Every structure is written in structure tokens, then in C-alpha cells.
Amino acid sequence: MKLTKFAAIAAAALTVASPVLADLVFPSLSYRTGPYAAGGIPFADGYADYFTLVNERDGGIGGAKAKVVECETGYNTEKGVECYESTKGMGALVYQPLSTGITYQLIPKTAADGIPMHTMGYGRTSAANGKVFRNVFNYPDNYWNGASAIVNHLLEINGGDIKGKKLALVYHNSAYGKEPIRTLEALAEKHGFKLTLLPVDHPGQEQKSQWLQIRRERPDYVAMWGWGVMNPTAIQEAANIRFPMENFIGIWWSGSENDVKPVGMAADGYKAVTFHNVGSDFPIFADIQKYVVDAGKAAGAGDQIGTVLYNRGLYAAMLAAEAVKKAQAIHGTKDINASMMRDGMEALEITEDIMAAQGMPGFGPSFKVSCENHGGSGTVGVQQWDAKAGKWNLISDFKPTDGDVIGALIKEDSMKYATENNITEGCN
């Protein structure tokens, strides 16, 4: 009797939990709890709100409703893998793991299951080589584009010559933080600047030694590859030793409001590279207000709209929706599966017209994906914090990065992976 009741309850729960078959399912591996929740919440809100908007305003994507299935990872790799396993059977079209650790675990799994994964601005950089990583996409930018963009910015403000200059890299002492080192070393050799590496142990609340070393060695510029509490602590320490804030530049994961607001006015002038625009001065935000927030359908409290990480989630969802449209066009059906979604992602082309049509003119770079290039254009912009106004400003266009250096490194790393995993490079 008890078993029958249990079975009935389980069946009812499954009915409620499972999406309608015709839905386009987008699992959201979010982290709304734990030490990194402040970064995870706005991204998850932006990602969900975009799909709510297209459902409410446009009736879905190509006539099919989008459904976001959220699963809490707590930014924990094991939980992330559990989330993948528990949601992949729901008709998942694409995964955005939002964690480099989870990404590395899911690369072989998604390859085996034939589900594409989009790791925008994080994950395994060499996944840009689509001939090896057929199911992984990291357009429009990867970590090495970020490293190159930082150097390009320094070249730009120094009239094209940074020979003899000193750059210190303050980085999270983890696989993520070490990602830019090879690229920066190659660029240091190419441009003749001196690179100093300063690792910071997790979580990064204590950085006195690193900043005393910076004070002693007086580098001209400091770059940062941090996450979570490491970022505001570093910016505060830089302010404490009176390091010029305009000479301090972070990767996009060190460039949100969470990183500068705790430091107050002292963070004024701090820079970060970015692959999408900032603020809420785009037509789409009026639609989000009307169709999502005012309708009481916002994913969060509505207080994150227009923040850097909300915009990043919004942008990721827009790129996913555009890939769906491409897949629907290629296969002639509105009800696509993961394999079709992969085809759509590989044929994706984002133009200024497409972004403008979505109410996001100039929101990100224009780029085209192909089998050979899953990494997109690799163009990167620079944003700067205005503490008085309490907002980020985009201070440059999205500009190309060093394709020669990055391309060679991607080739080398992806071929190493291909050899280790018996993958034959190719497009079919």
C-alpha cells in the first residue's frame, strides 16, 4: 500500500518536474548558494529572464517555448556533474556549466552523450579547436583572448611599445588562475616586457605578501585573474599601497560590481577586459521590465538587472536562442534535439543586425562560428569603473587579439588532448 502511494507521488512529481516534450530545454547549472553566490545569482537571473522574455514577448523561439531547468551546483564540481546527470535526460539542448572545474568534467561526458556545451569566457581554452572538441564551444572569447587583450591595451596606451615595462600577474592559485600564464609568457617574449607571477591561495582574503612584493618591485602594470573574495581584496590592497588604479586591469571574472563596490571610491579607475557591453542602456531592458519584471516573472528580485554578470547571463541566453533559430532553419523543424542544436551552434553567425533586432545593438562583438573555429572572433573590449557614478563604462571597441600567438597555443594544446584521447581531428 505504502509502495503504491509512493509510486503515485513519484509519478506525479515526475509529471510536474519533466518539461513538456515540445519545450526547448536549457539546463541552468547555477549557484545561488555558497561563497560564490554573489556572482552566480545575477548570471542565473539574466539567463532565465531572457528566455522568459522570448516566451512572453515572442511566444518562444521559432514557435517552440523555452524552458529553463535550474540545478544548484554551489560552484562545486561534484554537484555540477550530478546536475548534468540529472538533467540530461530532460531533452537538454546545451549546457553552460559556469565553472571551469565542472567544464573539464563534462567535456568527455557531453562528447559521449552528444550534447553541446557552451563555455563563454571560461573552461578549456583549446576547445576553440572544433575539429577536436566537436561538442564544446567557447565563443566569442576565451581566457587567452583575455590575456592578449590586456597586453594589447597596454600596447595601445604606450604607443605600441611596452619593451622593458614590468607586468605583474596576480592570479588565483588554481587551474583557472594559471590559464593565462603560457599566453602571457609568449607575449612577454614577443613584446619584450617582464612578467612577474604572483599566485594567491584560495580563497584570497589574505594577500599582504603579494602586494608588499608589488610595492617593492614597482611593476608598471598589474593584471588580475581572480574570482570571488580575491578580487575586492586585491583591489583594496592595490588602493592601500597607492598603486595607480588605471594601471590595474582584470580578466572579465574580476570585473563585476561585486569586485569594486566593497572597495568604495578607492576602486575608481580600475579596469577589466570584457566580451559584452555594460549597463542597461539597451532597448531590451525596457522589454524585460514590461514582459518579465512587471509581469512578476523575473527569476530574481529584479535588483541585478543591468549589472555586469546579469548582462553576461542575458548575453549567453541570447546566443543560445540564436543558435536554436539557426538549428531550426538548418533542420526545418521547431522541435530540435541536442544534435541539431550543435549544428546550429557551429553555423552561428552573430551580426550587428541580429543583435539590434534583439534590442541589444552593440552588446557584443560580431562573430562567426565554424567547425574549425568554435571560439568566435576573439575580439575583446575594455571597461573601466567609475566609482562616483557607481557604474562601469566600456572605454574601447571590441578589438582583435593576437591570433598568431593564441592560434599556435590552441593548436598545441588541443592536439595534445586529441592524442591522449584517441580523437582524430576532423570536421565530419
Next chain:
Amino acid sequence: MSAEFYFGVEVFLNGLMAGVMYSLVALGFVLIFKASGIFNYAQGVMALFAALTLVGFQNGQIPFAHLINTIFGTELSTFGWTLPAFAAILLTLGVMILFAVLVEKLVLKHLVNQEPIILFMATIGLAYFMEGFGDLMWGSDIKKLDIGIPQGGNRWIEDHTAFLGGDNFYGFYIDTLDIYAAVIAAILVSSLVLFSKYTKTGRALRAVADDHQAALSVGISLRTIWVIVWAIAGFVALVAGIMWGSKSGVQFSLSLIALKALPVLMLGGFTSIPGAIVGGLIIGVGEKMFEFLIGAPFLGGATENWFAYMLALMFLVFRPQGLFGEKIIERV
């Protein structure tokens, strides 16, 4: 003397300052362990919760606003007023005392005479509960904590020491916030020592620490003592939360400062208040000097956490009770 020598002195001084910050966290552990034999896993989360509450009061934030808005469809966030730092600290202290009463009534009372490991497990549960409760009450966004303590390199010290090491030396760098932390820690430890030595309640605390059964037999209320100890530990957590929160904002990683206190406790002993301070200073200086002399130049850096725990491990091998801990001899 060369500039390099003075840089070493600078690292040494900053190690002392960092040690004081570690000691502030370690003190809370010592107080509770000394009085009740409980290793309070929740001490780091208590610092986080205290800091969240303080910022919430300062900013006039409505507690549980997000929950209320979700249930009732309202758009509440703040009361519309702000509180001066001193008033907010007093109110937060009140919350931490209330917290101590509730912990005693809802958790500890039911676990009297249980094995220490059971009490330890209870504090793990308490830590997770408080982390979620703090999130629900005040939100998980990162908050700026400012109670008026200045930050940044102390100009006076820099200017008056710049002549020492020649052109390449810029004067000793000491963060003004760290100087405040050192003064506050000195006052805190002196007050705690005076309180435990010269007040009736303090003597009762020491009696309970020495022998629960004997203390009970002379009429000391174990439950009252536990409330007092947890309230004092709550106050110490508030001080630690203020100092660490001022450095890096109030966010959930603040609870991880407990990791920095563990080697201090292993070195200084779990039952000694001066031990927490001396242990903190040794760990702070040791890890900073090791990083300066060996870690950064030869090992690629980021050796501080490793060195702190290695140093603590070495002490454990030769003096398991720590520098100032009591050696427990149990006779059959």
C-alpha cells in the same frame, strides 16, 4: 643596512599584523573550547553572521526582505534610515547575545553529557544553518563594511622611515587598519584576562573550564555559563567580522577565515587566551617571512597556507597541547 634588510623588517612587521588578525578569529574558538570542551566549527560563520547583521543595521536593511517580497509580492528593501556605526554595533551585540541564548536552549541543553564529537557535529550543523539563515535574512550580495576605521598604508610611518634604506626603500608599509586591529586585540585580550581573573562570573567560567562536575557541585549553573561564553564568543566574532569585513567586504567567504585560525590554535593551544595571540603572531610572522625568503624566490610563491599548517604540525609532534595549552594527564 641595505634596502633588502629593511624590506625583510617590513615583512616581519606585516607578519605580526597579520598574526593579530588571525588571533582575533582564534580567540573565539579558545573561549568556547576552554569553557565547554566544544570545538566550535561555527566560529567563522558567527563572524560572517555578525558582520552581515552589522551592515544590515547600519544600512537600515529590512531582514528577510527577499522572502517577504516573494511571499507577499511586495518590493521591500530598506526602512529608509541608516544607523551610526556605534548604535549598529550595540544592536548587533544584542543579536549575538540572543543567538547565544538560543544556541544554549535549542542545541546545547539537549546535548549535556554527550561525547565531544557529538557536540562538534552539532556545531557543524549550526554553521550550515547559520550560513543559510544569514543568506535568507540579509541576502547574499557583497556588502561594504565601513565603521570609520581608516585603511591604507600609514603615511606617517612611511615618511618617517623612508630615510633608512636609501633610494630603493620607500619607508615601512603598515596598514592603518592593522594598527587598529592590533590595539583592539590588545584591549580585548586584556579585558578577557581581567574579566576571568577578577570577576565572580570570570571565576565561575574558570571553574567550569577546570571541572564541570565540581563546578556544578558548588552551585554554578552550567547553562548560564554556556550562554555567557557563547555571548562573549559572539562578541569576539563581531570584532573579527568587522576587521576582516572592512578589508574585503562582507561576503560568504568571510566564514573561511576560520581556516586561518586552525594553525594558530594548534600552535597556541586550544585553552589559552594569550596562546591564541602568541600563536597568531608566530604563524603570521613565520608564513610571511617564509614566503619572502624562500617561497616567492625559490618555490613559485603561495606557500603561506602550507607553511602555517606545516609549522603547526611540527609543534603538534613535539608539544601536542600547543605552546600554552594544558597538558592533560589521565590516571587510571
